[in-house]
Amino acid sequence: MAQRAIREYDAKKMLERLWPAYLGDVAVFGGKAVAVTPLTDWDRLEGENPWLQREKLVVKPDQLIGKRGKHGLILLDADLPAAKRWVQERMGKPVTVGQVTGVLDHFIIEPFLPPSREYYLAVKSDRDGDTIYFSPEGGMDIEENWDQVISIPVPVATNVENVPVAEKLPAGLISQERTFFPPFIKGIFKFYSDLHFAFLEFNPLAVTGNRVVPLDTKARLDDTAFFEVGKKWGDISFPPPFGRPPSKEELYIKELDEGTGASLKLTILNPKGRVWTMNAGGGASVIYTDTIVDLGFAEELANYGEYSGNPSQEFTYKYARTILDLFTREKDPQGRPKILIIGGGIANFTDVAETLAGIIQALTEYKDRLQAVNARIYLRRGGPNWQEGLRRMKEVGKTLGVPMEVHGPEMHMTRIVSLALQERQA
Incomplete structure (x- = not known):
């Protein structure tokens, strides 16, 4: 799973478009929104959305900025x-949020709602399944009031209709809330699951009768599901994190990805990092990344x-x-080995020998540079034709002049990470 954040506007328009299919019998979607960019024609925007001139408005940047x-x-x-004046004063201008500085170029405008009861609702995926989070006390202080948030686990392959949502709701809800929220939460979960979200958060969520307005929305999609549900997503984009424009290497991989029916993803986290990965499979990439972080190497992880x-x-x-090319550009400043983990689960249909042949070709080409940065390579792979692929990899490993360990499916996925990182001060 490659989790990638989308703009709030895109998440809300997707929700609005698909609302009748998932929540049409439960509630009315009360949200409206327009997007503003440097290319926006304000006259046309006003003409197509007359409510902009009738209602009080909320305006905010839509660039994956938290808080x-x-x-x-x-x-x-x-x-x-x-x-309009507020947007124009900020459009194209730099702003610092925490320790990150970026240029504002995307905004979202919505109707302003007077203060009312604000709820919190989120769904998040991890390796064990999904978890629903709910609180009747939403808002910007949700983190400080996290003890009021209840969690409802939804294990892998579990039908949400069989999850006792009503029994898990907070005790303080009134009768009307206890009637409304169970089917509403289940509808949101079905939307989340069918559209292959990895994270979806409404904070706050305004509810008046059966009219629902998500006032603030954050969302991440599993972008490997594009070929399955991309048409349902509609015309969305995956913007870079605020303050970090995509590198030429990330843009190149994105171009390759768009030119194949396969999936090729690259996000550079720390170009000076010592630990690099080349993982086969979206699920495997999450597991390997989580393991590297759990072992205390988050600051040294270079890519995802x-x-x-x-x-x-x-x-x-x-x-x-x-x-x-990225891995071999610089030696570790402290003279330590640089680590390359070529990981993966047990493939269902990917020809392991063919894909490893491409990696072998690249390793051979970069032989001298791998030696120059004192590289150590650790590989774990399984699936169709894996024996031949690993045999070839072991053969090329003898010629590279750098330490290499090659393992098949007998090695546990996360064990290869432990082997690679066991000598922290090496």
Whole structure:
């Protein structure tokens, strides 16, 4: 699973478009929104959305920025001229949020709702399944009031209709809330699951009778599901984290990804990091990344990504070459070995020998540079034709001049990470 954040506007328009299919019998969607970019024609925007001139408005940047209210990045209860002026004063200007500085270029405008009861609702996925989070006390202080949030686990392959949501709700809810929220939460979960979200949060969520408005929404999708549900997603984008424009290598891999039916993903976390990964499979990439972090190497983790869907030898070579080029640019400042983990689960249909052939081609090409950075390579792989693939990898390992360990499915997935990182001060 490659979790990628989407804009609030895109999440809300997706919810609005698919609401009747999942929640049409439960509640009315009360949200409206428009997106504003440097290319926005304000006259056309107003003409197509007359409510902008009738209603009080909320304006905020839509660039994956957290805690916008606490950073003074929300305009409340404004008329259209004030909203337009607020956007124009900030469009294209740098702003610092915490320790990150970026340029504002995307905004979302919505109707302003007077203060009312604010709820919190979220769904999050992890390796054990999904978890629903709910609280009747939502808002910007939710983290400080996390003890009031109840969690409802939904194990893998469990039908949410069989989950006792009503029994898990907080005791203090009134009768109307206890009637409304169980089917509403289940409908949201079905939407979440069917559309392959990895995270979806409404905070706060305004509910008046059966009219629901998500006032603030955060969402991440499993982008490896694009070929399955991309049409339902609609015209969405995956923007880079605020303050970090995509590198030329990330853009190159994105271009490769768009040119194949397979999946090729790359996010550079720390180009000076000592631990790099080249993982086969979205689920495997999450497990390997979590294990590296759990072992205390989060600050040294250089990248996140995956190749999956049976990419050809050529595409795998280009993917591997890109990572190896980044991996071998600089020695570790402290003189320690640099670690490359070539990981993966047990593939269902990917030809392991063919994909490893592409990686072998790249490793051979970068032989001298691998030696120069004192590389150590650890591989674990299984699936169709894995024996031949690992045999070839062991053969090339004898010629690279750097330590390499090669393991098949007999090695536990996370054990290879422990082997690679066991000598922290090596």
